[in-house]
Amino acid sequence: MDTPAAYFHWGFILISVPNLIVIGGMIVLFAIALIAPFPHGGEEGDDVGNK
Amino acid sequence: MSATSSSEGASPGATAPESRSWTLRLRQAIDRHLPMDHLLPDRQPYYVGSWVYVFGVVTIAALAWVIASGVVLSFMGPQWWHDSRVGRFFNSLHFWSVQLFFIFMVLHLWGQYFMAGWRSGRAATWMIGVIIFGISILTAFTGYLSQQNFASQFVAINAKDAMNGAGIGAFFSVLNFGQMYGLHVMLLPIGITILVVAHIVMVRTRGVVKPIDPEGGARP
Ligand code: HEM
Numbered sequence: 001m002d003t004p005a006a007y008f009h010w011g012f013i014l015i016s017v018p019n020l021i022v023i024g025g026m027i028v029l030f031a032i033a034l035i036a037p038f039p040h041g042g043e044e045g046d047d048v049g050n051k
Numbered sequence: 052m053s054a055t056s057s058s059e060g061a062s063p064g065a066t067a068p069e070s071r072s073w074t075l076r077l078r079q080a081i082d083r084h085l086p087m088d089h090l091l092p093d094r095q096p097y098y099v100g101s102w103v104y105v106f107g108v109v110t111i112a113a114l115a116w117v118i119a120s121g122v123v124l125s126f127m128g129p130q131w132w133h134d135s136r137v138g139r140f141f142n143s144l145h146f147w148s149v150q151l152f153f154i155f156m157v158l159h160l161w162g163q164y165f166m167a168g169w170r171s172g173r174a175a176t177w178m179i180g181v182i183i184f185g186i187s188i189l190t191a192f193t194g195y196l197s198q199q200n201f202a203s204q205f206v207a208i209n210a211k212d213a214m215n216g217a218g219i220g221a222f223f224s225v226l227n228f229g230q231m232y233g234l235h236v237m238l239l240p241i242g243i244t245i246l247v248v249a250h251i252v253m254v255r256t257r258g259v260v261k262p263i264d265p266e267g268g269a270r271p
Pocket residue numbers: 103104105106107108110111114156159160163168169173176177178179180181183184247250251254257258259260261
């Protein structure tokens with residue numbers, strides 16, 4: 001914890017590797033949430049609760 | 052108009068004459084805007100069947116862990132959370148659930164951004180989200196200042212000039228541990244919890260926003 005993190009430097013982009021990994025992981029998780037099929041329990045819902 | 056208790060037992064949403072009883076008026080307003088099947092629905096529109104909609108609820112779960120572990124920390128105190136094994140465990144629990152809280156809050160924000168979740172009268176839901184995001188950052192900052200170790204002193208000493216430069220150092224003093232700790236243990240549990248409840252109630256009154264019409268334009 002007391003050693004400074006490695007940095008990724010590309011043009012004007014300068015970001016620590018740990019931060020880069022977290023952001024990359026978030027983008028991957030977001031993509032999975034869009035693609036992965038969602039389990040449907042019971043019948044399809046109707047528009048209850050929607051105005 | 053004689054409208055004292057004429058609408059007792061009226062069906063929800065019935066337009067009873069204006070009553071002078073504020074409890075009756077409040078109950079009728081709640082029935083009209085937030086009936087129980089909206090507040091606790093057992094069915095959702097088909098488009099809600101996507102993992103993207105789960106991020107908001109996971110954020111609530113993370114927040115519950117943050118608050119629960121934070122309450123334990125505040126009961127036991129800095130000596131405990133730095134020097135004992137169990138204390139360090141709860142300190143880690145608090146820290147890592149905060150990381151998850153922020154990650155899922157931002158994933159939820161991305162989801163709402165791309166589905167334009169502020170459409171059809173939902174602007175206030177989005178804006179409350181923005182305020183929650185801001186308060187969360189402030190709470191994380193005061194949390195770093197509440198650790199009672201060298202890291203928190205380092206943060207405080209380095210931050211004070213920025214605070215003074217912004218002109219708020221006089222009433223938000225990062226060197227004042229009592230103030231930072233007080234804000235930290237009060238802001239999150241009270242401020243954020245109230246706003247999250249308002250956020251959820253607003254979502255439940257209107258229902259989940261419809262997907263953007265592929266033919267172009269937002270559906271009403
Ligand atoms: C503590 C942080 C937050 C919690 C616990 C939370 C929770 C939720 C939940 C459970 C929903 C229901 C639908 C869903 O999960 O997608 C929701 C909806 C929504 N959230 Fe959040 N949220 C938070 C922060 C934010 C932020 C930072 C924004 C954006 C700036 C935001 C914008 C919205 C909007 C616009 C909706 C309405 C969607 C609709 O009506 O269909 N929220 N939120």
